[in-house]
Amino acid sequence: AQKVTQAQTEISVVEKEDVTLDCVYETRDTTYYLFWYKQPPSGELVFLIRRNSFDEQNEISGRYSWNFQKSTSSFNFTITASQVVDSAVYFCALSEATGGFKTIFGAGTRLFVKA
């Protein structure tokens, strides 16, 4: 069973638009951790945020914000006033307290921001 679902394969926006990347996860653990990574064309995965299952407080970091809702098992990521440099593949990931060392990645969402 897929544990991390990123239903949006590709999104294309024009610069300065806001865009939300969806992430839905599935777990039976009460303790788990959610992550977002950015992968630009250069290839390196860049860590953006980590959230634990007991902290539902939304977070804002500059133009980035995250909405964690346990009721809907979602951890969505919004970029405000998108820029061309935001063009990348974004991965949502889950690690479970009982999952050992494994981090489960979603399929990724490719974001194109056009000038």
Add this chain to the structure above:
Amino acid sequence: DTEVTQTPKHLVMGMTNKKSLKCEQHMGHRAMYWYKQKAKKPPELMFVYSYEKLSINESVPSRFSPECPNSSLLNLHLHALQPEDSALYLCASSQGVSPEETQYFGPGTRLLVL
């Protein structure tokens, strides 16, 4: 400093060649990982080293041989690879090996097997 370095950046090898990928971190992290990433796919875990000991081998073929000479270095030895092994190979490290740990990734090695 959250830098993980990988060499080489690109590698082309024949199916009879032997080559090695190298990964280095100086963050004092005690866990290191190898991932394989095919185009338009998420990273797939290959190996995990914890305190320089192999902790996870995700049923990876023996033509891939990991090595952790010390806590800062991680190698991946390649021998008799197949064209389907062409991919981006990512190294990562984390402070420890618990699920809450954030993994920091290197830039990867793009491998082409001819």
